[in-house]
Amino acid sequence: MRYPPTVDIRLAAAVVAGRSAARASRLLRRGGGTALPGLVAERVDPAVVRKLALRFGRGAVTVTGTNGKTTASRALASILEASNVPFLHNREGSNLMRGIGSTLLLDRGIRAPHHDRLLLLEVDEATMPAATAAVAPRALAFTNLFRDQLDRYGEVDTVAAMWREALAAAPRDATLILNADDPSVAELALDWAGPVHWFGLDDEAFATTSAGAFDARWCRRCGSTFTYERRYFAHAGIWACPGCGRTRPAPDTAGTNVRLALDSASFDVPGIGELTMPLSGTYNVYNALAAIGLARVLGLPSEAIRQGVAAVAPAFGRQEAVRVDGRDVRLLLTKNPAGANEVLRLLATVAREAPDGNVNVAVLLNDRFADGQDVSWTWDVDYELLAGHVGRCWAGGDRGPDMALRLKYAGWPESSATVADPAALLDAILRDTPSGARIFVIPTYTAMLDFRAELVRRGAAGAFWERE
Ligand SMILES: [Zn+2]
Secondary structure (H helix, E strand, O other), X not given: OOOOOOOOHHHHHHHHXXXXXXXXXXXXXXOOOOXXXXXXXXXXXXXHHHHHHOOEXXXXXXXXXXXXXXXXXXXXXXXXXXXXXXXXXXXXXXOOHHHHXXXXXXXXXXXXXXXOOEXXXXXXXXXXXXXXXXXXXXXXXXXXXXXXXXHHHOOHHHHHHHHHHXXXXXXXXXXXXXEOOOHHHHHHHHHOOOOEEEEEEOOHHHOOOOOOOOOOOEOOOOOOEOEEEEEEEOOEEEEEXXXXXXXXXXOOEXXXXXXXXXXXXXXXXXXXXXXXXOOOXXXXXXXXXXXXXXXXXXXXXXHHHHHHHHOOOOOOOOOEEEEEOOEEEEEOOOOOHHHHHHHHHHHHHHHHHOOOOOEEEEEEOOOOHHHOOOHHHHHHOOHHHHOOOEEEEEEEOOOHHHHHHHHHHOOOOOOOOEEOOHHHHHHHHHHHOOOOOEEEEEEOHHHHHHHHHHHHHOOOOOOHHHOO
């Protein structure tokens, strides 16, 4: 990449404006609001992101998907650290265009070209066309495509169309890192003449037998409904199209011999060996495989991949344990039916191993914009998986009464409290459980923010911008 030989006055003005906005917003104590500098700078120079991205000598890589893009990009960041590759990462989850702009503007090395640095971007699904056009990534990873937050981007087909638009804007020689087991992601290869690196699971013993929530997918080429030889997670598995004969591609990066524990997961990757990470859940194994595939495309060494995966930190709130008055409180964020089912599957395993065969669970349901405003999705979730294995339970959030009703139908015991207020909910949890108890909290996104703010207020968890 060539650094522009002449001074770009417009870019310089945009950078000054953006950084001033950042300083002003910090003075105003708007902690966490990372979109403003990018917004201001874009007003001055609409090409600011493109110009700043061009300075990264190792180019840019993007990570997107409905679930797991934060964890997958953090896993890659961890591998890059273990590889001693310098990089810039939009790690605060500011994955829209303005947030990406802010990350570039607030970069400390902004005034010099970065000959040896890589730009690592976690990108929102709908931002992919704009981000791809702006940063011209050399590699693009797609983790999965789920029905998510119904009223945000509409259906799966809408997002798939956005991703095809992104591919049309991508450099022809870029490498796609695709989930072979998710047919909606795998289909992106139909529109791609460049290189593809596939990742997926090859573990017959690990296939799921639960019916679970599972939205059917249709072949884009012939319209047939995919059939499955086995499924690992929601609609991810060994799929085939009975109409046109397409089958799930063989992975270049395959996860085998998967073993899940409450706080960790281990698996083997042929060519690398055994990996262990401090996160559990099938979805996190997929996230790690996406990062490993991306790392291999970047030519990073196996030993650094193993070390990086072992050191990956949980994304904020997604799987986090804190102590509150002697209780062990674990937050397990759920964003959609597939993620919720995976959490319930994990809790069923935990309950089976508990001395009394039970787990204590608080389920918090909000219906604000970021949660999805239609709460009918809770009826697609298999809360029945935990029936008979729940000790104490609480329903909370703005739609606590709806949640309590749903849990009652699922055969859970009567909720001890149904409260919207997170402080009252935490009081109820502490009143109902002895010291030493373990409580699992399953919140939607904004309910997680509210509950976590209450934990911070009581000194139980650090403010989220302090994590990492
Ligand atoms: Zn077909």
